[in-house]
Structure formats: structure tokens, C-alpha cells
Amino acid sequence: MKAVVLGSGGWGTALSLVLCDNGHEVTLWSHSPEKAVLLAQTRENPQLKGVQLPEQLRFTSDISCIRDAELVVSAAPSFAVRATAEKAAPYLGAGAALVSVSKGIERDTNLRMSEIWQNTVSSCCKVVALSGPSHAEEVGIRMPTGCVAASPDEAAARLAQDAFMNDYLRIYTSPDIVGVELCGALKNIVALSCGICDGMGYQDNTKALLMTRAMAEIARLGERLGGDRLTFGGLAGMGDLIVTCTSMHSRNRRAGILIGQGKTPREAMAEIGAVVEGYYAAESVEQLSRKEGVEMPICHCAYEVLYHGKQIRDVVAELMSRAKKGEITSGWRYPMR
Ligand SMILES: NC(=O)c1ccc[n+]([C@@H]2O[C@H](COP(=O)([O-])OP(=O)(O)OC[C@H]3O[C@@H](n4cnc5c(N)ncnc54)[C@H](O)[C@@H]3O)[C@@H](O)[C@H]2O)c1
Known part of the structure; x- marks a missing residue:
């Protein structure tokens, strides 16, 4: 599957690694061009020290990279989710699944992260929240971990389960986003x-x-x-x-x-x-x-x-x-x- 991870902090990077391990074609998007260049040159993220990033992982700061993505992972810090969604909206395909992994509530509106996406991207209906006890530092070194993929749309929750689950990351589905x-x-x-x-x-x-x-x-x-x-x-x-x-x-x-x-x-x-x-x-x-x-x-x-x-x-x-x-x-x- 063609996947794009938006946000190259520790968690976005660790999830990119998981998706690469699972055989997907993955691009990691950074909001800063310098960060994308640094990641491509060093194949290591300072926020995930000691973790060698796979050769097949691509890096960019060009948001149009999500144009053909079947899976888009929203991994920006919560304060930046709306700005990221607004940038991404014109390129997000109607059939793409959006997996939100940021943890927070938007200041002033008190919206959940997936609600920000739903408000910003009218055509995107497959929204999943992926959450659970998962430090990026430990997923990065492939420690056994468990998370929940939650969506009222069962097919979307299962799609996220299939995309992320492997022998060190166990994903359960839930309808309770x-x-x-x-x-x-x-x-x-x-x-x-x-x-x-x-x-x-x-x-x-x-x-x-x-x-x-x-x-x-x-x-x-x-x-x-x-x-x-x-x-x-x-x-x-x-x-x-x-x-x-x-x-x-x-x-x-x-x-x-x-x-x-x-x-x-x-x-x-x-x-x-x-x-x-x-x-x-x-x-x-x-x-x-x-x-x-x-x-x-x-x-x-x-x-x-x-x-x-x-x-x-x-x-x-x-x-x-x-x-x-x-x-x-x-x-x-x-x-x-
Ligand atoms: N780190 C974890 O273990 C972990 C686990 C589960 C969920 N999360 C959630 O994932 C989200 C991201 O966390 P993280 O630890 O990867 O973040 P982080 O603090 O490691 O990185 C934040 C990244 O966001 C980028 N950034 C800064 N301003 C931005 C902007 N305006 N637009 C887009 N990107 C911007 C920076 O380049 C930085 O690399 C958070 O909501 C966090 O709660 C984190």
C-alpha cells in the first residue's frame, strides 16, 4: 500500500518504520525542508536516536506527496494538526484512509484531532484514531507493543489494523473513536x-x-x-x-x-x-x-x-x-x- 506519514517527530518516524517493515511504500513528510534533507542524509532522526531508518523510506517536505496515498498518517504535534490538515486537504484522495495518531484537544475549539481532519477535509470519510501505550523509542527498537485502531467505520479500523499489525505491534480494533x-x-x-x-x-x-x-x-x-x-x-x-x-x-x-x-x-x-x-x-x-x-x-x-x-x-x-x-x-x- 502507498502510505504517507505527516510529521517527522519521534512517533511519525517510528510508525514509518513499522509501515516499511510491513512492506508498504512509505514517505515521511516533514514540515521543515531542512529536516527532510537531514533525515535523507543521515537516515536517523535525532528524536529517535540510534534507530537506523530503512533504505526504502522516502523523505520529503512537499505535501503534494499525499496525492496518490491510500493511507495517510497524521502524526503532527496536536497544536499543528489543523495547519497540517489545511495544507494536505487539496491533495487528499477521497478514498484514502486517514489515521490520526496525535494526542490532544484543540485549544479554543476543544475538538478532537480526528474532528479537525473531518472539519477540514470534507471528502475524507475513512478516519481512524490509533492510540495506546506506545513510546516511539520502544516501537523504534521493535519492543512488543499494543495499540487500538478506533473508527465507527469497521472497514477503516480493519484497514489500519492490517497496515500496522506485525510480530512486535499488536493492533486491536474499536468502534469507539x-x-x-x-x-x-x-x-x-x-x-x-x-x-x-x-x-x-x-x-x-x-x-x-x-x-x-x-x-x-x-x-x-x-x-x-x-x-x-x-x-x-x-x-x-x-x-x-x-x-x-x-x-x-x-x-x-x-x-x-x-x-x-x-x-x-x-x-x-x-x-x-x-x-x-x-x-x-x-x-x-x-x-x-x-x-x-x-x-x-x-x-x-x-x-x-x-x-x-x-x-x-x-x-x-x-x-x-x-x-x-x-x-x-x-x-x-x-x-x-
Ligand atoms: N512520541 C511518542 O512516543 C508518541 C506516541 C504516541 C502518540 N504520540 C503523539 O504523536 C504526536 C507527535 O508526537 P511526536 O513525539 O512525534 O512529536 P515530537 O515532539 O517528537 O516532534 C514534533 C515534530 O513536529 C514537527 N513540527 C513542529 N511544528 C510543526 C508544524 N507547524 N507542522 C507540522 N509539524 C511540525 C517538528 O518538526 C518535530 O519534529 C503528538 O500528538 C503525540 O502526543 C507520540
């Missing part, structure tokens, strides 16, 4: 929060409490917005939350650690030197939870720390002294039958 995309965007806020906890010296119990209760609120918002409850316990949900909140590969967690150690969010992001998507997602989720009337105390506290400089010890005290409640607020009743 809403839940899968929300999981991917919201876990970055939790990774930042877990990093803050680590930086402050809180330990394992605190982190497990934070991750589990944060997932409860992600699921609450996700269900309100049309996601399926079961998705949140799956690979794109709990799976991705675990990997992001516990790994030093996560730049969201690393930024959180710096904030927990006393840096401001701006200083932490400058030190990380790459987009910390959880910071922006925190603002979108604050808006969405207010609009939808969904209680999200952990995400709200993260927002207060990140945007209003609230003291971390104060938000921890606030969270720990919330009113007593049952763990599961809907569906469980005493006595247990």
Missing part, C-alpha cells in the same frame, strides 16, 4: 500530575491513588461526550495512563517532575524543549468539564497549579479532604446482590 481519542489527550494531564507528585517526593501509594481516581474522572467526561465506559479500562485508557505516568520517556511526566521540584510550568516546558501537550489539554479539559457539568477534581487542581500558580501542597490537602463518598458512584448499591 471518541473514547479512544479522549483517553489519549487526557492522560497527558495525569502524567504531568504524577510527575509533579514524583518531583514533590510523594510515593507509590499517592501515584496509584492519583492515576486510578483520575481515570474515573476521565471516564466520566468521556462517557458524557459519547465514549464507551469499557474503553477507559482498555489499552488506550488504563494502558496508556500506566505507561505515561510511570515512564521517563514521557515528556509530560518529566515536565511535571521539574514543576514538583519548584520550577514554573514555563521554565519546565522550556527545559523539556518540546511540546508538553498535557499543559494545553489541562486548559481544554477545564473548559469542557465546566461546559458539560462534569466533576473533575484532579484535572481541575492540575489546571489551578499550571495556570494560576496554586500551591501543590494546598491542592493535595484539598483533594484529600473532599466529602466522603462511595468508590463507584453509579450502578453500585448496598446491599450487594
Whole structure:
């Protein structure tokens, strides 16, 4: 199959490698011409150090390369997805499948990444979100990994499954694109929060409490917005939350650690030197939870720390002294039958 990957960061590059391994004809598009030249000359991406890129992988910064592509992978950072979609729109074939792998919510509009594509490219109907616990650094060295290809269009989800699945990357299909995309965007806020906890010296119990209760609120918002409850316990949900909140590969967690150690969010992001998507997602989720009337105390506290400089010890005290409640607020009743 002829495939084009849009975005030559770590993840776009790792997925290009997967598609090459699977025998597809792959072009990796960079938004900067210099980056395309560098990749072609060195066959290595500084964002994926030590990974030799296959000879058959082509590099370009000319967006018209998607003209005949059957599969287009959108792997730009979330802030750049709309600009990339607008550039790509005139060339995208009506029959092409678009696989969105960016994790975020658009600032101001609060749209999911696949919604941006659907709004921008009217002719493109086969849209899939691919998400799950998948650090580019590990896929790049072919570590066994699992992801979910989600689309309401079953044929499209299966097409993505067929394109990406191999002996080190297992792909499951799902009809729940809403839940899968929300999981991917919201876990970055939790990774930042877990990093803050680590930086402050809180330990394992605190982190497990934070991750589990944060997932409860992600699921609450996700269900309100049309996601399926079961998705949140799956690979794109709990799976991705675990990997992001516990790994030093996560730049969201690393930024959180710096904030927990006393840096401001701006200083932490400058030190990380790459987009910390959880910071922006925190603002979108604050808006969405207010609009939808969904209680999200952990995400709200993260927002207060990140945007209003609230003291971390104060938000921890606030969270720990919330009113007593049952763990599961809907569906469980005493006595247990
Ligand atoms: N890195 C991972 O392990 C991983 C895994 C799953 C999903 N993702 C998601 O994939 C997306 C890309 O992440 P990444 O880690 O590959 O990014 P990255 O930070 O490694 O790279 C970002 C790349 O985007 C490019 N870029 C900068 N401005 C751009 C613009 N205006 N238009 C297009 N491209 C631009 C830069 O050249 C840079 O190489 C993110 O949404 C991320 O959440 C990443």
C-alpha cells in the first residue's frame, strides 16, 4: 500500500518504520525542508536516536506527496494538526484512509484531532484514531507493543489494523473513536500530575491513588461526550495512563517532575524543549468539564497549579479532604446482590 506519514517527530518516524517493515511504500513528510534533507542524509532522526531508518523510506517536505496515498498518517504535534490538515486537504484522495495518531484537544475549539481532519477535509470519510501505550523509542527498537485502531467505520479500523499489525505491534480494533481519542489527550494531564507528585517526593501509594481516581474522572467526561465506559479500562485508557505516568520517556511526566521540584510550568516546558501537550489539554479539559457539568477534581487542581500558580501542597490537602463518598458512584448499591 502507498502510505504517507505527516510529521517527522519521534512517533511519525517510528510508525514509518513499522509501515516499511510491513512492506508498504512509505514517505515521511516533514514540515521543515531542512529536516527532510537531514533525515535523507543521515537516515536517523535525532528524536529517535540510534534507530537506523530503512533504505526504502522516502523523505520529503512537499505535501503534494499525499496525492496518490491510500493511507495517510497524521502524526503532527496536536497544536499543528489543523495547519497540517489545511495544507494536505487539496491533495487528499477521497478514498484514502486517514489515521490520526496525535494526542490532544484543540485549544479554543476543544475538538478532537480526528474532528479537525473531518472539519477540514470534507471528502475524507475513512478516519481512524490509533492510540495506546506506545513510546516511539520502544516501537523504534521493535519492543512488543499494543495499540487500538478506533473508527465507527469497521472497514477503516480493519484497514489500519492490517497496515500496522506485525510480530512486535499488536493492533486491536474499536468502534469507539471518541473514547479512544479522549483517553489519549487526557492522560497527558495525569502524567504531568504524577510527575509533579514524583518531583514533590510523594510515593507509590499517592501515584496509584492519583492515576486510578483520575481515570474515573476521565471516564466520566468521556462517557458524557459519547465514549464507551469499557474503553477507559482498555489499552488506550488504563494502558496508556500506566505507561505515561510511570515512564521517563514521557515528556509530560518529566515536565511535571521539574514543576514538583519548584520550577514554573514555563521554565519546565522550556527545559523539556518540546511540546508538553498535557499543559494545553489541562486548559481544554477545564473548559469542557465546566461546559458539560462534569466533576473533575484532579484535572481541575492540575489546571489551578499550571495556570494560576496554586500551591501543590494546598491542592493535595484539598483533594484529600473532599466529602466522603462511595468508590463507584453509579450502578453500585448496598446491599450487594
Ligand atoms: N512520541 C511518542 O512516543 C508518541 C506516541 C504516541 C502518540 N504520540 C503523539 O504523536 C504526536 C507527535 O508526537 P511526536 O513525539 O512525534 O512529536 P515530537 O515532539 O517528537 O516532534 C514534533 C515534530 O513536529 C514537527 N513540527 C513542529 N511544528 C510543526 C508544524 N507547524 N507542522 C507540522 N509539524 C511540525 C517538528 O518538526 C518535530 O519534529 C503528538 O500528538 C503525540 O502526543 C507520540
